[in-house]
Amino acid sequence: MDINTVFEGVYKIDKKLATKNAVPGFRVYDEELIKLKNSEYRLWNPYRSKLAAAIINGLSDLTIKKGSQVLYLGASTGTTVSHVSDIIENEGNVFAVEVSKRSMRDLLALCEKRENILPIFEDAMNTDSYSSEIGEVDVIYEDVAAPTQDKILVKNAELLKKGGSAYVAIKSQSIDVSRDPREVFEEFIKNVSHTFKVVQRVKIEPFDKLHLFLHLKKL
Numbered sequence: 001m002d003i004n005t006v007f008e009g010v011y012k013i014d015k016k017l018a019t020k021n022a023v024p025g026f027r028v029y030d031e032e033l034i035k036l037k038n039s040e041y042r043l044w045n046p047y048r049s050k051l052a053a054a055i056i057n058g059l060s061d062l063t064i065k066k067g068s069q070v071l072y073l074g075a076s077t078g079t080t081v082s083h084v085s086d087i088i089e090n091e092g093n094v095f096a097v098e099v100s101k102r103s104m105r106d107l108l109a110l111c112e113k114r115e116n117i118l119p120i121f122e123d124a125m126n127t128d129s130y131s132s133e134i135g136e137v138d139v140i141y142e143d144v145a146a147p148t149q150d151k152i153l154v155k156n157a158e159l160l161k162k163g164g165s166a167y168v169a170i171k172s173q174s175i176d177v178s179r180d181p182r183e184v185f186e187e188f189i190k191n192v193s194h195t196f197k198v199v200q201r202v203k204i205e206p207f208d209k210l211h212l213f214l215h216l217k218k219l
Contacts, residue, residue, distance in 0.1 A: 001036055006055060007062040009087035010044075017044040017052050019086035023113050028082040042086065046207045049080040050143060050169040053207035060200055061215065063165040067091035069137040071159055073124045073152060074098065074144035077106035078117070084141070085114045092116055095134050099123050124152045127159065134159055140166040145174040150191040157195050157218055166196060166216040173210050185212045195219060 004012045011018045013034055018041040025040070027033065032043040046053040055062065064070055068088045075081050075096035084094050096111075097120045098104050104121050111117045120130045124144060140160050142153050153168060160166065170188050172181035189198060196216035204213050 001034070003036055003041075007087075008065040009089070010055065010062065011041065013041060013043070017046065017056060018042060019044055019083045022086045022089065022116075026113055028110060029077075029079050042083070044083050046204075049083065050204055050208055050211065050213060051080050051141070051167065052083070053204040054167075054169075054202045054213040056207075057202050057204055057213075059202050059213070059215065061165075064088065064139050064141075064167075068139055069135075070094045070139045070141060071134060071137040071156060072096045073140065073142040073156060075107055075119070076100070076103045076143070078110040080141075080143070081107070081117060082110060082114065085117050088116060090116055093118055095120060095130070095137070097122055097124050097130070125155055127155055131159055136161050138164055140164070141168075142166065143169045143171075145171055147175050149175060150188045154192055154195050160218050162218055164218050165199070166214075166218065168214045168216060169204075169208075170212045170214065171210070172212075181210050181212075189214070192216065 001014050021040040021042045034041045044052045046056050064087055066089045072094050075098040081096050094117045096117055107119050111119050122129050137159055172184040175184050199215040199217050202213040204211050
């Protein structure tokens with residue numbers, strides 16, 4: 001098998017995306033495990049992770065790396081969170097914010113295996129409830145199914161260092177199902193433009209439809 005580095009901590013094994021498993025022998029979502037060169041890798045399914053889809057579709061820069069402090073909004077059950085956990089290794093932390101009780105149960109089970117994932121059971125607009133325990137972060141990742149997705153990002157940007165990156169999966173159908181997705185995307189960008197500049201836009205079809213993936217940088 002051939003292995004190539006795509007970004008720090010992100011690899012391609014025979015053209016399939018992967019991260020090095022921080023907890024060898026354990027799967028998170030029935031992903032395939034591959035042992036190669038004395039290490040174990042987890043294949044990263046782009047149909048289960050919008051970040052993986054964006055990387056495959058041409059994301060040009062990933063600032064999530066070893067030692068990063070990442071604020072993850074909309075952690076769900078932890079599929080993408082687990083791959084971020086692999087990338088940042090034990091030197092970093094993922095502050096995983098999730099409001100669903102059902103998703104949080106699965107996320108807590110994941111946290112028992114991965115000490116660099118710190119669960120926060122809270123609405124992502126209520127930053128006052130968790131800002132003191134987080135401090136300043138290097139990266140924000142947002143994948144929130146809410147019509148106020150833009151406001152949530154701007155509110156949490158208070159915790160992001162100047163020049164830090166935000167990666168956002170805009171879900172047009174969660175914001176306004178009646179409008180053209182392109183209008184929704186442009187309005188989102190306009191509404192966050194006083195806080196962020198756009199570094200790159202990435203379409204993530206065929207993995208997810210009616211989404212736009214953004215790499216933003218805090219002004």
